[in-house]
Amino acid sequence: MPESFPVTDRTRLLREANRAVYDRDVICRILDEAFVCHVGFTGPDNQPFVIPTMFARVADHLYFHGSAASRMLRGLSSGLPVCITVSLTDGLVLARSVFNHSMNYRSVVAFGYAQVIDEPAEKLAALQAFTEKLIPGRWNDARQPNEKELKATSILKLPLTEVSAKVRTGDVEDDADDYALPVWAGVIPLRLVADAPLPDSRCDPAIPTPAYATNYKR
Amino acid sequence: MPESFPVTDRTRLLREANRAVYDRDVICRILDEAFVCHVGFTGPDNQPFVIPTMFARVADHLYFHGSAASRMLRGLSSGLPVCITVSLTDGLVLARSVFNHSMNYRSVVAFGYAQVIDEPAEKLAALQAFTEKLIPGRWNDARQPNEKELKATSILKLPLTEVSAKVRTGDVEDDADDYALPVWAGVIPLRLVADAPLPDSRCDPAIPTPAYATNYKR
Numbered sequence: 001m002p003e004s005f006p007v008t009d010r011t012r013l014l015r016e017a018n019r020a021v022y023d024r025d026v027i028c029r030i031l032d033e034a035f036v037c038h039v040g041f042t043g044p045d046n047q048p049f050v051i052p053t054m055f056a057r058v059a060d061h062l063y064f065h066g067s068a069a070s071r072m073l074r075g076l077s078s079g080l081p082v083c084i085t086v087s088l089t090d091g092l093v094l095a096r097s098v099f100n101h102s103m104n105y106r107s108v109v110a111f112g113y114a115q116v117i118d119e120p121a122e123k124l125a126a127l128q129a130f131t132e133k134l135i136p137g138r139w140n141d142a143r144q145p146n147e148k149e150l151k152a153t154s155i156l157k158l159p160l161t162e163v164s165a166k167v168r169t170g171d172v173e174d175d176a177d178d179y180a181l182p183v184w185a186g187v188i189p190l191r192l193v194a195d196a197p198l199p200d201s202r203c204d205p206a207i208p209t210p211a212y213a214t215n216y217k218r
Numbered sequence: 219m220p221e222s223f224p225v226t227d228r229t230r231l232l233r234e235a236n237r238a239v240y241d242r243d244v245i246c247r248i249l250d251e252a253f254v255c256h257v258g259f260t261g262p263d264n265q266p267f268v269i270p271t272m273f274a275r276v277a278d279h280l281y282f283h284g285s286a287a288s289r290m291l292r293g294l295s296s297g298l299p300v301c302i303t304v305s306l307t308d309g310l311v312l313a314r315s316v317f318n319h320s321m322n323y324r325s326v327v328a329f330g331y332a333q334v335i336d337e338p339a340e341k342l343a344a345l346q347a348f349t350e351k352l353i354p355g356r357w358n359d360a361r362q363p364n365e366k367e368l369k370a371t372s373i374l375k376l377p378l379t380e381v382s383a384k385v386r387t388g389d390v391e392d393d394a395d396d397y398a399l400p401v402w403a404g405v406i407p408l409r410l411v412a413d414a415p416l417p418d419s420r421c422d423p424a425i426p427t428p429a430y431a432t433n434y435k436r
Binding site (some may be wrong): 014015035036038039040041042046047048049050051052054067073081082083084085087092094095096097098099101103105107109111115126127128130131134135138141142143144145149152155171174178179181182183184185186187188189190191192193194195196197198199200201202203204207208209210213216218 | 256269300301302312314329357358397403404405413421
């Protein structure tokens with residue numbers, strides 16, 4: 001894999017181009033932190049669909065649950081053109097002017113052709129990646145999929161070839177004249193936190209809560 | 219507005235239909251809690267685009283920043299067919315089987331035709347909704363938009379007519395046979411929290427941090 005993705009007509013940012021990032025490590029970190037991606041595809045009559053779904057990155061592919069998209073995809077041997085978008089919200093940016101209010105965020109947009117996975121071994125690897133992404137250590141504790149479950153699971157994959165990120169971090173950016181205004185300005189950081197695990201109502205109290213759940217951190 | 223949205227071919231859930239919600243109040247609460255929506259539209263050659271952007275609901279319309287989409291939209295007097303999707307992640311669901319691992323989430327999908335707003339008064343109202351949604355009380359403190367800024371702001375609106383939510387809450391759902399397995403099962407709740415506000419590096423220390431920033435809660 002290249003260390004950065006090539007800039008294409010579709011991944012070149014026209015607005016706020018200074019926020020564009022094509023670096024592979026930055027993009028992978030965003031993809032690995034986000035739980036949910038938004039899969040866009042075009043239905044009949046040019047109708048766009050955007051479906052939120054769980055996903056995981058494995059090397060240079062995104063794997064995602066694809067029940068909605070896979071109905072459309074069956075029979076499209078070339079694959080379904082998709083746009084997969086991921087976004088993380090990191091803070092509220094309170095500028096002196098309304099116009100310069102913003103958010104700190106990290107987002108990734110990936111274009112390409114998604115394919116249905118049919119090979120059981122690849123499906124199993126994708127399910128392992130989903131599970132370990134949710135919570136590392138879980139795969140070995142849970143009952144692993146049987147043949148019937150593997151068949152019932154619809155998973156698609158997208159090769160990461162045309163990808164870009166957009167990142168805003170740091171301070172307020174106000175117009176020069178506005179810095180003199182008597183208006184408080186700053187950033188309110190946001191982050192996703194985990195609370196204490198809640199055992200299932202039918203969970204045997206004799207089974208200890210695993211450390212990976214008790215100490216879960218994003 | 220009706221108390222619930224009609225079910226259409228596009229908003230009828232084919233999978234996990236028990237998670238479908240058409241109730242207006244539930245849908246509005248999800249829309250009002252999420253900071254970012256994912257706007258899907260179809261570009262040339264059937265290419266889907268999914269762009270994350272800030273948005274706000276005002277009565278029965280969604281307003282969203284629309285620089286990318288509005289380039290395509292200019293000249294389309296009928297409006298641009300869009301799919302706007304919002305998702306919130308509420309928890310990790312650790313089942314006894316890998317297959318039944320899931321997330322607790324709330325998502326909304328809205329279909330329709332987006333229009334560019336040209337009327338300055340409506341633009342101003344949309345900017346006020348964006349600002350007050352980010353942080354209630356801010357609009358009156360910040361410098362409000364001037365004519366040039368209003369012109370430079372590209373805002374689109376989508377009427378809420380064909381909308382559905384999908385919600386998963388609560389406990390693990392395992393297969394009957396799996397409840398006897400000696401595997402811990404439960405939910406790890408997730409939530410977005412705000413940390414203490416960070417004043418802008420050029421913020422006059424004599425200006426007190428407003429209470430709406432210090433006490434900010436999602």
